[in-house]
Amino acid sequence: MSNENLLSIKALSVSFGGLKALTNVNLELNQNEVVGLIGPNGAGKTTLFNALSGLVDVESGSLLINGKSHKWPKPHQLVDLGISRTLQGVGLFPELTVLENVMVGDNKNARSGLISSALGLSGRDEAKLKQRAMSALERVYASGIADQRADSLPYPVTKRVAIARALVSEPKILLLDEPAGGMGAQDIEWMNSLIHNLASQCSIILVEHHMDVVMSVCDRLCVLNFGEVIASGEVETVRQDPAVVAAYLGVNN
Ligand SMILES: Nc1ncnc2c1ncn2[C@@H]1O[C@H](COP(=O)(O)OP(=O)(O)O)[C@@H](O)[C@H]1O
Ligand SMILES: [Mg+2]
Structure with a gap:
């Protein structure tokens, strides 16, 4: 068994009642690699992130981290496994400041008392968390808006704050679900270079419909269609694959 894969998903299947959302999906992620997980709406991309984040x-399938077999994690185990994600929607707390939203991202007990426990830390822990949240905000060039309320921000900025929230736990594996979704051309370009920068510090699985972003930041692609991998490999090879063009790229181009 190879040790070099940071993350390895083997034969993952997930069903919702009678619907097979994922069938025997394999996906590998190496150190400092960006893997694009693409496919039409409903293909199962978000479900794969949901499976990986508990x-x-x-239904079946195995998970290896650094070549070691792991149970599928529960949400509160993700931080310790070095995994962090953004949601397809933005999901910020509107009434909290940007800094508070990012601090909440580090909470390990995400199921209960989310805000109060994140902000009710001992003085020293809170100071440390604040420092990490500020440095996460710096990484997305948003430290200048730390004290603004989340509901005062323009949409593209909220997407950056959502990424900072995922970064505060200093993940090794970052799952980004449509980070450029709903953005205009200029903000997409901006997001593109942000993902480039992040990739120097962690490995990324990127779900994104904007093909220019995908083609420019990804090292490899995995293409899902109706819950099955129809192609995977180097970007150039996959983008020319007739099955991919027919199922997906042909629709967009
Ligand atoms: N929690 C859920 N319960 C029932 N069906 C779901 C659930 N999540 C996703 N699905 C279904 O699974 C399929 C894959 O969805 P999803 O993973 O969101 O696709 P994608 O992110 O690729 O657009 C879709 O048919 C969707 O309706
Ligand atoms: Mg989705």
Whole structure:
């Protein structure tokens, strides 16, 4: 068994009632690699993230981290496993400041008392967390807006704050679900270079419909269609794969 894969998903299947959302999906992620997980709406991309972050039940399949077999994690175990994600929607707390939203991202007991426990830390722990949250905000060039309320921000900025929230736990593996979704051309370009920068510090699985972003930041692609991998490998090879063009790229181009 190879040790070099940071993350390895083997034969993952997830069903919702009668619907097979994922069938025998394999996906590998190496150190400092960006893997694009693409495919039409409903293909199962978010479900794969949900399986990996303990938000849906896995029917079958195995997970290896650094070549070591792991149980599918529960949400509160993600931080210790070095895994962090953004949601397809933005999911910020509107009434909290940007800094508070990012601090909450570090909470390990995400199921209960989220805000109060994140902000009710001992003085020293809170100071440390604040420092990490500020440095996460710096990484997305948003430290200048730390004290603004989340509901006062323009949409593209909220997407950056959502990424900072995922970064505060200093993940080794970052799962980004449509980070450029709903953005205009200029903000997309900006997001593109941000993902480039992040990739120097962690490994990323990127779900994104904007093909220019995908083609420019990804090292490899994994293409899902109706819950099955129809192609995977180097970006150039996959983008020319007739099955991919027919199922997906042909629709967009
Ligand atoms: N929690 C859920 N309960 C029932 N069906 C779901 C759930 N999550 C996703 N699905 C279904 O699984 C399929 C894959 O969805 P999803 O993973 O969101 O696709 P994608 O992110 O690729 O657009 C879709 O048919 C969707 O309706
Ligand atoms: Mg999705």
